[in-house]
Amino acid sequence: MAVLLACLLGLFGTIANATVITAIRTGENAATTRVVLDLDREVEWNVFVLEDPYRVVVDLQNADWALNGRPDPPRGVIRDLRFGQFRDATGRLVMDADQPVVAHRVFMLPPQAGQQWRLVIDLKAADSAVFAAARRDAAETRPARAEAVAAFWPTGVPPLPPQRPGSAKVVVIDPGHGGVDPGAIGGGGTREKDIVLHVGLALREALRGMGNYRVVMTRDSDRFVRLGDRVRIARRANADLFVSLHADAAAGRAARGAGVYTLSEKSSDREAEALARRENRSDIIAGVDLSDEADDVTSILIDLAQRETMNQSARLAQTVVVQLGERVTMRSNPHRFAGFRVLKAPDVPSVLVEIGFLTNRQEEAQLKSSRTRERIASGLAAAIDAYFRR
Ligand SMILES: [Zn+2]
CATH class of the missing domain: 3.40.630.40 (Zn-dependent exopeptidases)
Incomplete structure (x- = not known):
């Protein structure tokens, strides 16, 4: 795993300039609330849940906010959402919920058909056992408190290889x-x-x-x-x-x-x-x-x-x-x-x-x-x- 992580980091490198987050979009169907962040390049992310109140936190490493328009309104399991810088180099999105919620799918989509990089986060309501497991996972994979995430970035789903420009x-x-x-x-x-x-x-x-x-x-x-x-x-x-x-x-x-x-x-x-x-x-x-x-x-x-x-x-x-x-x-x-x-x-x-x-x-x-x-x-x-x- 360490080797894989090193390879991925080696491949995609440390980003010298901040990634720009240009849009927050939300959508829902019966079971899933989907949140999409538009990005000008690929980024390392970390998603975790917290309670009292229930919320889902999305951290983007070395990223800054410059939205093209107003973010989509909160919907589905999200009651409210906030975003901004968390420490210097971390862009953070916090979504509040009235009930236990977990991110059951998180993945990065490469640029395609005129679109930018996108980080897709799928949320759904969870019972207390599932939520507790997600909470525990987050605690185990991160060495310290939620606020100390800047030091550690689990890769989650490995990023897809970037498309080669000019290829067929x-x-x-x-x-x-x-x-x-x-x-x-x-x-x-x-x-x-x-x-x-x-x-x-x-x-x-x-x-x-x-x-x-x-x-x-x-x-x-x-x-x-x-x-x-x-x-x-x-x-x-x-x-x-x-x-x-x-x-x-x-x-x-x-x-x-x-x-x-x-x-x-x-x-x-x-x-x-x-x-x-x-x-x-x-x-x-x-x-x-x-x-x-x-x-x-x-x-x-x-x-x-x-x-x-x-x-x-x-x-x-x-x-x-x-x-x-x-x-x-x-x-x-x-x-x-x-x-x-x-x-x-x-x-x-x-x-x-x-x-x-x-x-x-x-x-x-x-x-x-x-x-x-x-x-x-x-x-x-x-x-x-x-x-x-x-
Ligand atoms: Zn047919």
Whole structure:
């Protein structure tokens, strides 16, 4: 552990100038209160709890406060929050609570999609035993009283490696469905999972041909991948973009055209809402136990980091509408939004592209042709490239 700590400190070094904390953001869902601190660089942190009154203390080493605006109001389990310098080099945030509260998750997010470094602290109410354990942990890991923390900085979750500036952009391509979940099926028996895999592989080739993209596929063969795992693959890859590929089915055979969807808690229209409901059933179709999936795709993620990526996702959707529209028929209102589970990575701009309707006889025939699929792939590649070049 000492070696690891030394390595980490060696890697990230002692910061000569103070880290600047530029924002305090808060959000909540039923169980979790999330606090996000925006930082201009990575920082060593220490989070611990105290009682009488109950509070959570966040110390940032060699950091100073220069908020861009007012901090978000306290919410969830937080009754009040205060911040300022604690000793010369320590920026301290104190959150008061009316009940025992613990920080059950603390992690650092590297800069991504135009955002700064972020320290994320997830809080939840605890019973007295859990709180006592957290209190004891803090006491054991720190050599002296809470106020003496400046001398000792447990690393907590090890920081993620910083992104190399100027390195290739990471694009995650997500062909929908697969394995036991065929997705939509056309009148001629064409399966969505096959068509979107072909388009995904063609898109990978097109992006590789451009030279400055690293492509990660959520699947590159006919296998099932959970919706939550697709999101996790994107986050683990430090994705700059996430593009999910689907082909639609409609009750009427006349429906046709491609469309682009971005995440929103409120659907733009009933069609988009029904589509999201269909696409979100993938895990259920595959018989996945959803009980352990609920937490990381809850609305708190939309409330916070997600809010920031909405604009980028919309911008990508627009370049897709333009580039794809030059190559294939688009549906009316080609950019719509709804609550697609697969678009819920909090900090990765994400779009879901419906490349056409398998229930439309003409489009089914077109999508079976590799020429059409390559045209779609080249349109998507051009859209992605336009997005990054702006
Ligand atoms: Zn689908």
